[in-house]
Amino acid sequence: MRLHQLTVTAFGPFAGTERVDFDRLASAGLFLLRGATGAGKSSVLDAVCFALYGEVPGARKGNPLRSDHADSLRLTEVRLEVTLGGRRLEITRSPEQLRPKRRGTGMTVEKPQTLLREWCAELPDGGSGWQAVSKSHQEAGEELRRLIGMSRDQFCQVVLLPQGDFARFLRADAGDRAALLRQLFDTGRFEQVERWLGEQRRGHEAKVQAGRLKLRDLANRAHEVAGPAAEPADGWVPEEDGPAGRHADGLLAWAAILRGGAAEQLAVAHQALAGADTAQQAAQHRQERAGELADRQRRHRAAVLEAARLADASAGLAEDRQRLAAAQAALGVEPLLRLRDGATLAHRDAERAELAARAAAGPEAAADADGLAAAERLLREQLGRLAAAGADERRHDALGREQEQLGRERGRAEELAEEAQEWLTGFDARLKTLQDEQTEARAAEAQVERLDTRRAELAARLDAAARRDGLRGRITQAEAGLLALRGRALDAREHGQELRERRLAGMAAELAGQLSDGEPCRVCGSAVHPAPARPSGAQVRAEDEERAGAVQLRAEQAVAAAESALTALRVDEASAAGAAGTQDAAELRAAFDTVEQDRQEALRAADGLGRTTRQLARLTADQADQQAQLRRAGQDAAALAAKVQTLAAERAELGLRLAAARGDAPSVAARAAALGALAEALAAAAGAARARAETAARLAEAERELRQAAQAAGFTDPEAARAALLPGPELAVLKARLDGLRAARDTAEARLAEPELVAAAACPAVDLPLVQAELQAATARLRTAAAEERTARERCEALARIGGELTGLATRLAPDLDRYERISRLAGLASGTSGENVLRMRLESYVLAARLEQVAAAASARLVRMSGGRYTLVHSDGRASGNRRSGLALRVVDAWTGSERDTATLSGGESFFASLALALGLADVVTDEAGGMPLDTLFIDEGFGSLDEQTLEEVMDVLDGLRERDRAVGIVSHVPHLRSRIPAQLLVRKTRHGSTLRLADQENT
Incomplete structure (x- = not known):
């Protein structure tokens, strides 16, 4: 990438x-x-x-x-x-x-x-x-x-290397370290394996426990079904935490014993049920015969009583029969009575309606129906002629309203024209004011840019002056130190020269000290040494000369180092002096404060540029709107005045025609309404007269037909027929009562003549309670015997079913136990809770530990270079204390001491380059994990300020190595040394209006 x-x-x-x-x-x-x-x-x-x-x-x-x-x-x-x-x-x-x-x-x-x-x-x-x-x-x-x-989290950790996160990762415990590694590496599948194994273990454990409980339940059910007298299953039921198959054979034998006892009980119950059934059937036959005889005797007594009651009731019904005959004859006259009553009411209503209609029509309604119709036709003709005049009247009113509306619109147009003209009168003065303000703001903005440049220059010079003054003090101290070191070096050189001369002078005594009798002299070769030289009291040995030489060498090296340091200080001071100029820090500070004050004033003046520009644009747009409004208002006012004159002429002509049409009425519409109301009244009066004549004819016809029907039905007049009528419900009740009494009397006489009732009446009375008591006793004995037989049969069936279930369950439970032991062991190993897992390391932690070991190896390759060969990161899988998990520990190996210690013991600078090495190593491992995607661009965040100069150089050498294979590395830092070390720079400047981005060469230009 x-x-x-x-x-x-x-x-x-x-x-x-x-x-x-x-x-x-x-x-x-x-x-x-x-x-x-x-x-x-x-x-x-x-x-x-x-x-x-x-x-x-x-x-x-x-x-x-x-x-x-x-x-x-x-x-x-x-x-x-x-x-x-x-x-x-x-x-x-x-x-x-x-x-x-x-x-x-x-x-x-x-x-x-x-x-x-x-x-x-x-x-x-x-x-x-x-x-x-x-x-x-x-x-x-x-x-x-x-x-x-890579995911976003991986990208942010691998490409945008965050030093703070890896410093925490370096010192984190196993849990926090696992959380970050889990984000970067796809280890979720291993966690799923752990979870799946745990679920399988719980599932199999539940299944085994359910099998044990079911064995206990089946044994308890068998004992309960067999009854309290059966042998209990104590000692044969398995414990919850014991083996399930140990007592299976004993349970099966015990269940077979229960089934044998239940079969014997069932045979005894069969015999008792057969005897009870025979006795109950005999008692049932006796009860049925006694019940039939008692019922016939009861029915014969009821028939005798009913016949006597009906004979008494038939004596007083003659008058009811006569009323029924007269009411049935009057039924044929009833429709004509209702027709005559309706015609009478209709004739009365028509007479009242005619009187009301003639009164509403006034004096002109005195004629008959034909005359009223003729007067209505004349009025309708006059209304037709007024219709055209009504349209003229409506047009006349509409023209008046339109004329008023146009007058108001003309007034509004004239007002808009006056407003626009007044606004345009003051436009030039407002425009001039805003243009002046814009010019001043632009000048202030240009002044801000110039002052920004001057301010940045003064700030840089002020920093350089401070650095220059500080370096001069350090140079003075370094010169004094160098002078002292040179004196000590000179003393050491003189002391070494003196020792060398003294040793040369005493070389004969030194050689004589090496002579031995009988051995040749290394100078003359003689084996006889008659007068060897004797050493003086201040004899100088070779060791003394060597120690003096070493002291002289160290002194000269110290002088050289001091001279190099002094030279570097003088170079830095010269660079700072060149950047600061000839002015001192106080003068530069005063100049900086003056420029800053001028810049703040210019900023305040330049702040109004945007507002003034917007106001100018808005003013120009308003000018165009006002000019357009002035033109439109003038055109609208002229057009409206012409239209008002046209409407006034048309309205005057219509007024003359309307005056002739309405006569003495206030309006044509009022005259038409009066004529229409009169025509309607005449039409209503004519209709009422014709309706009254029709109802009189229908009433006379109804009277004639009613008299003829009453005489034919046997009544003297219609009112006699009306008096004989009975209401429908009363007539039906009367007829039903007479018919029912006659039918009941015939039924009672037929029942008294039945042979079986006559024979039953001759027999003695039956004792039903005694017969029923015998049947109830026999039935109770049969029910008890049947219940005992059914209980014995169900006990046999239940015990057979439970025995089969016990056999099947004992057979199925053995492989379940074997599977449970295997899955439980695997789950304990994967979760780190098993004793066989000596490191107590979860499966996912094991995979993460392997990744961490790769990361530590990749990080150590860079850490060795950054630390000058001193430190190496190693992964530790040692067992953690307490309940904490193992496998995710990091240790640092110190080559100077040969010891291995905790990463928390590293100093601030050491922690930085260790965490940087860790971040780079993790980037390599994650890149390989993601498929080897080449990362051509990397970013490293802040953290270099904690390093000394030598360590920073070593870290920079490592970062230079990252550029191999055309890789670019971006560093985010405030360290001044990096500005001179890295020429390619992206500068981020912040201002009150927002930040900007510039390349370093663009900034210089």
């Missing part, structure tokens, strides 16, 4: 559009991201992560993506050109954000968007350029994750 171009708009602290050319930065292999705290260095990395994954790193996930400094019309967007898997892609993303509505006022939500394009060297048209790949968030995300080969 290699980054090429990054463009951010309104993102994080960047208010405008900022571009980063990673190709230029990465050309040197190593580049530096620097800027003030809070300027937005980390936001550059956030933008890269957002473009690739649609999210920022987890630690800053809650931060808003949109810049608070950006204009509301500028939408937030990130565009990244990157090479992934040999394909050059362009990713454009914008988050969900608020923007001004395109119509009306207020804000609306802009949905997130993603666009993925690929550079194609050969397009269908023969050229080259960008070709769209996807506009879908999901499709683009899946394609990018496939090409990168």
Whole structure:
């Protein structure tokens, strides 16, 4: 993966559009991201992560993506050109954000968007350029994750190396270290294996326990079914934690004994049931015969009593029979009575309606029906002639309303014209004022830029002056120290020379001290030594001369080191003096404060530029609107005046015609309404007269037919027939009562003549309670015998069924126990709780420990170089104390002492380069795990300030090694030494209007 171009708009602290050319930065292999705290260095990395994954790193996930400094019309967007898997892609993303509505006022939500394009060297048209790949968030995300080969968490740990996280990882316990490794390596499948084994163990354990419980339940059920007198199963039922098959054979034998006893009980119950059934059937036959005789005797007595009652009731029914005959004859006259009554009521209603209609029509309603109809026709003809005049009247009123409306509109148009003319009169003065303010603000803005440059220059000179003054003091101290060292070196040289001369002078005594009798002299070769030289009291030996030489050498080395340090200080002081100039720090501070004060005043003056520009644009737009309003208002007023005159002429002509049509009525509509009401009244009077004549004829016809029907039915007049009528329910009750009495009397006489009732009446009375008591006793004995037989049969069946279940369960439970023991052992090993797992290490922890061992090996290769060969990281799988899990410990080996110690004992600087080595090692292992995807661009966050100069050089040598195979490494740091060490730099500057991005060479130009 290699980054090429990054463009951010309104993102994080960047208010405008900022571009980063990673190709230029990465050309040197190593580049530096620097800027003030809070300027937005980390936001550059956030933008890269957002473009690739649609999210920022987890630690800053809650931060808003949109810049608070950006204009509301500028939408937030990130565009990244990157090479992934040999394909050059362009990713454009914008988050969900608020923007001004395109119509009306207020804000609306802009949905997130993603666009993925690929550079194609050969397009269908023969050229080259960008070709769209996807506009879908999901499709683009899946394609990018496939090409990168890492999740967002892995990317943030491998490409954007966060030093703080790895310093914590270096000192973390096993649990925290496992959490990070679990995020970076896909070990979820091993955790699933652990969980699956645990579930299998619990499932098999439940199954075995259920089998044991079922054996106990079956034994208890068998004993319960056999009854309390049966032999108990004590000693044969298995314990919950004991082997289930140990007592199976005894349980089966005990169940067979219970079944034999139950079979004997069933045979005895069969014999008792047969005897009880025979006795009950005999008692049933006796009860049936006694019941039939008693029923016949009861029915004969009831028939005698019923016949006597009916004879008494038939004596007083003669009058009811006469009433029934008269009511049935009057039924034929009843319809004609109702018809005559209805015709009478209709004739009375018609007479009243005629009187009311003539009164409503007035004096003109005195004629008969034909005369009234003729008067109505004349009025209808007059109404037809008034219809045309009514249309003219409505048009006359409408013209009056329209004339008034046009007058009001004309007045409004004239008012708008006056307002526009008044606004345009003061336009030039307002325009001149705003233009003057804009010119002043632009001048102030230019002054701010000049003062910014001057301020940055003075700040750099002020820093250089402070550094220069400090270095001069150190130079003075170094010169004094060098002078002392030179004196000590000279003394050592003189002392060594003196010892050398004294040793030469006493060399004869030294040689004489090496002579032995009989051995030749190394100078003259003689074996006789008559007068050897004697050493003096201050004899100098070779060891003395060697010690003096060593002291002299150390003194001269100290002088050389002091001279080198003094030279470096003088070079730094000269560089700082050249940067600071001839002025001292106080003068530079005063000049800086003056420039800062002028800059603040210019900033306040320049703040109004945006507001003044917007006001000018708004004023120009308002001028065009007012001029257009003035033109429209004048044209509208002229057109409305002409239309008013036309309407007035038309309305006057219509007024003359209406005056002739309405006569003495207030209006044509009022005259037409009066004539219409009179015509309606005459029509109603004519209809009422005709209706009254029709009802009189129908009444006379109904009277004639009613008299004829009453005489034919045997009545003297119609009123006699009306008096004989009975209501329908009363007539039906009377007829039913007479018919029912006659039928009941016939039935009673027939029943008294039945032979079987006559024979039963001659027999003695039956004692039914005695017969029923005998039957109930026999039935109770039969029911008891049947229940005992059914209980014995069910006991046999239940014991046989339980015996079969016991046999099957004992056979099935043995393999379940074997499977349970195997799965329980595997689950204990995988979860680290088994005694066979001596390290108490879970399966997932074992896999993570292997990954951590790879990481430690990869990290040690760089840590050895960073620490000058002193430190090495090793993985430890030693058993942890207490209940903690093992296998994820890290130790550091100190080559100086040969001991192995905890990583928490490292100092601050040592922890930094150890955690950096760990981060780089983890990046290598995760890259291999992800399929070996080459990472051509890496970023390393802050942390270099804790290193001394020598260690920093060693760390930089390691980072230089990362540039091999055309890899680019970006460092985010504030360390001043890195600015001179790394020429390729991306500068992040923050201002009150938002941050900006510039390359170092662009900043200098």
